[in-house]
Amino acid sequence: MTEKLYDQNSYIEEFDCKVISLYKESGDLYIETDRTAFFPEGGGQLSDTGYLGNLYVKDVQNKCGKIFHIVENYEENVENLEIGTVLHGKIDMKRRFSFMQQHSGEHIFSGIVHKLYGYDNVGFHLGLETVTLDFNGVLEYDDVCKVETLVNETVWKNLEIKAFYPSEEELASIDYRSKKEIDEALRLVEIPGVDICACCAPHVKTTGEIGIIEVVSFEKYKGGTRLSILCGDRALKDIRKKLDQNKQIGNLLSAKETETFAMVQKVKNDCGKLNFELGAARLENLRLKAEQIEESEKIVVFCSLSDTASLREYADILSHKAKLFVAAFGGSDDDYKYVIITQSDYNVSSLCKELNSRFSGRGGGRGNIVQGSLKGSEKEINSFFSEK
Numbered sequence: 472m473t474e475k476l477y478d479q480n481s482y483i484e485e486f487d488c489k490v491i492s493l494y495k496e497s498g499d500l501y502i503e504t505d506r507t508a509f510f511p512e513g514g515g516q517l518s519d520t521g522y523l524g525n526l527y528v529k530d531v532q533n534k535c536g537k538i539f540h541i542v543e544n545y546e547e548n549v550e551n552l553e554i555g556t557v558l559h560g561k562i563d564m565k566r567r568f569s570f571m572q573q574h575s576g577e578h579i580f581s582g583i584v585h586k587l588y589g590y591d592n593v594g595f596h597l598g599l600e601t602v603t604l605d606f607n608g609v610l611e612y613d614d615v616c617k618v619e620t621l622v623n624e625t626v627w628k629n630l631e632i633k634a635f636y637p638s639e640e641e642l643a644s645i646d647y648r649s650k651k652e653i654d655e656a657l658r659l660v661e662i663p664g665v666d667i668c669a670c671c672a673p674h675v676k677t678t679g680e681i682g683i684i685e686v687v688s689f690e691k692y693k694g695g696t697r698l699s700i701l702c703g704d705r706a707l708k709d710i711r712k713k714l715d716q717n718k719q720i721g722n723l724l725s726a727k728e729t730e731t732f733a734m735v736q737k738v739k740n741d742c743g744k745l746n747f748e749l750g751a752a753r754l755e756n757l758r759l760k761a762e763q764i765e766e767s768e769k770i771v772v773f774c775s776l777s778d779t780a781s782l783r784e785y786a787d788i789l790s791h792k793a794k795l796f797v798a799a800f801g802g803s804d805d806d807y808k809y810v811i812i813t814q815s816d817y818n819v820s821s822l823c824k825e826l827n828s829r830f831s832g833r834g835g836g837r838g839n840i841v842q843g844s845l846k847g848s849e850k851e852i853n854s855f856f857s858e859k
């Protein structure tokens with residue numbers, strides 16, 4: 472059985488160990504050692520990575536109670552490796568410390584949600600970039616803000632985080648989260664006054680090392696809530712990215728960084744007004760154009776209008792000039808919207824069907840108006856109508 476150094480001390484970065492078994496599988500080499508500081512994947516957390524001698528350990532897995540370090544592309548570096556070989560291990564501490572920050576942050580978060588709302592964390596995933604927590608109850612925006620404040624206040628208190636193996640008698644009197652039937656001795660992680668939870672992972676020594684806990688998103692999920700949080704280094708990177716984006720928006724709009732929202736809102740309103748004015752001006756222009764069009768049996772016109780409502784208005788103005796129908800097309804070749812109006816009893820519905828079938832169009836209508844969209848060029852469409 473491998474001695475779990477990470478269990479006694481989360482900060483052991485380098486260690487010496489002896490190979491106690493090894494085997495090859497699917498091009499990888501699996502190495503079991505008498506002791507290890509590598510945390511194997513488990514409890515929703517990815518494994519540590521690092522080196523055993525000059526071999527890169529890409530993954531560590533717990534298989535039937537045995538911990539295996541998995542090495543790929545090992546052939547050239549594996550000379551003289553056999554049972555009894557002594558290796559120097561070195562874990563990627565940057566990755567590990569980030570995992571510790573995320574994991575300890577998650578315990579505080581889940582502990583406080585449990586205390587305040589009675590919800591359990593029923594799903595936890597700690598990946599390379601994201602940390603997700605699923606609770607079996609609904610948290611609204613105000614709840615999430617409240618918890619986010621409380622978890623950060625817990626960080627600032629710099630509480631000591633303790634991991635220990637209680638005796639059976641002790642365990643009977645402790646109320647802890649994440650009760651599961653496990654064969655191995657139960658390990659508890661305690662953050663005094665905040666949380667006690669069964670857990671096998673390495674944690675930071677004090678809550679202050681987490682730095683900051685940020686809720687990135689939350690959504691309703693399977694009748695409960697799924698939250699995405701970031702702690703420590705990941706939260707810092709995320710906040711920096713968002714601040715940088717805000718700064719760039721401020722630069723573009725010549726707004727102070729605290730006033731970008733108001734400025735974006737103003738630009739959006741201005742755009743809305745301008746679009747409205749542009750639409751009205753376009754329509755006025757079309758009205759003037761319509762005056763130039765002479766009365767005829769059928770009128771087919773093309774314009775740049777991109778919204779069906781304006782197109783409809785234009786066709787309506789023209790329809791009084793056409794004995795049979797007016798067909799107005801808005802857009803550009805291969806992407807036209809159309810409106811066809813008749814002021815007589817001309818069957819525009821069947822015309823519409825024919826048009827759609829010829830030009831892969833969609834649309835229809837009732838009575839004297841049909842509308843839709845199609846793909847075709849002005850030339851092809853004109854040629855279609857010349858046959859009508």
Ligand SMILES: [Zn+2]
Nearest residue numbers: 669670671672
């Ligand atoms: Zn845990």
